[in-house]
Amino acid sequence: MGRYLARRLGQALVALFGVMTLIFFVQRLTGDPTYLLVPETATQADIEAMRASLGLDRPLLVQYGAFLADMARLDFGRSYIQNVPVIDIIASRLPYTLQLAGGALLVAFFIGVPLGVWMAVRRGHAEAKGFMGLVLAAQSMPTFWSGILMIMVFAVWNQWLPPSGAGGWKNLIMPSVALGLLSMATFARVARTSVLDELSKDYVRSARARGVTTGRLVRRHLLRNASIPVISIAAMEVSQLLAGAVIVETVFAWPGLGLLTVQSIVSRDFLVVQGVVLLGAFVTILLNFAADLLYSLVDPRIRLGGTS
């Protein structure tokens, strides 16, 4: 276990380092950030002064070293617009995105997993096919459209829910559903496939032969054995949710990190955008690491066999 943990931790650190390197070079190679920061009327002298004050006139490798040093100190720089540390801005918006992601995950998990199990157990029946159609539709639904449709139906035509903004729990319903639908489809598919895999195994047949009912079979045997792929997907889906939040938060004017990203792009507050993207990458790497640990606990073959 110790060796597996160490190796996996090493991989996570390499990925983290790689992400920071990638983001640094993507910025520097695709453009000069100075132009994002100076007003459009700036003269060449203004641009040079800004570049010097940002340290962008130094050699690339020196800048890279300074960037990594800042990252190691968790220093994401200061917002050019608000003149506040980026990390403070992110911290003030993070709770909203966490609420939204949590709501979406609830929707995705508690609709998706039962749906997937149902589709597997009742495979070939009409209702299972109908559910499959539903899942495929949810998967192809652009979140910005489902969001707008929901606003239209539930907020404009019937004033049941508030159309946008943050407030009580009612504000959270529509964004959570819009964001959760896509993940719901993924959960349903993965749950279906892994339950189908289990259904073809010998122990299921012998349990059936002993007269175990389908409900008991699902609860006592299938769900436990089919949970590993669902765990791994949950980790990946959380990072998808964080990315999907950019659009959903824009649709519903939900003041989380996604809306912050879009606002910062519009106001050319580049370090804030960079901070959010780095945070998203950190979270993704962390979740994948946690998922790997979790299933090495559930399934000892993973840490002993050495296959990754």
Added chain:
Amino acid sequence: MSAAAQGLRERLTGRRRGPGSRAVLPFLAIFAAFVLIALLAPLIAPNDPNSQNLMGRLKAPGVTARNITYWLGSDELGRDLVSRLIWGARISLSVAVLSVALSGVVGTVLGMAAATARGWVETVIMRLVDVFLSIPAVLLAIITVAVLGPGFTNVVIVLALTRWPRYARVAYGQTLSVANMPYVRLARFMGASMPRILFIHILPNIIGAITVVATLEFGLMVLFEAGLSFLGLGVQPPTASWGAMLSVGRNYVGSAWWISAFPGLCLFLLVLSVNLIGDHLRDRLDPKSR
């Protein structure tokens, strides 16, 4: 179809008609219709998609104003939605085709190179793939567009840049499984050059898996383009893009539902049909996933 005819058909086409293979036909038709609409946009669009008509603003579907009948309504500048939807199909499909082609070629070549070269080339390429895949693609696309600036070409470049690792990973795995087969080793013994082995002997055997990835990515690229345009980071106005139309429509949900309803419906139908075709292809070409 009789059993004999079915058998003959199987022998001729070399494959069995699986259950549900007929169910994909309507979606193939929908996809083909979108492609045709995109190709023929200048011929079939009833009006200029960018011509404004301030007397015809926010007209409901079917209303006629100034001798123009707005079959699907008009937008906030009095532009004909039918025509904008038709031209929007062009943007959606061309961005998707170009970005899938670009990321597919780059990813496949790099993945194959990593699997055959081994050593440090393999390490560098596959670590890079890991790194790219650990950043949520939407965020990577957004940060790159933010630096690069919006616009058609940049969107294609950004999408290709963020999506090539998917192909690289598949090409890598597939190539590894083929590269040690006797016929490939034999080709190497007989002095075939590396490019020849890669493109004549290995590529035809892995192209099926790549095609499946490409089809499933295609729908994603359509959604990404629409998403970027929705955020104002994609194709710039006045060019018609479904995503940008939706973002305008969001401001008129109360008064003009049609501005957001129809572009959304088009996106949904296009992506749904592509995804179903992709699923179908995967079942056909990759029996393991069934």
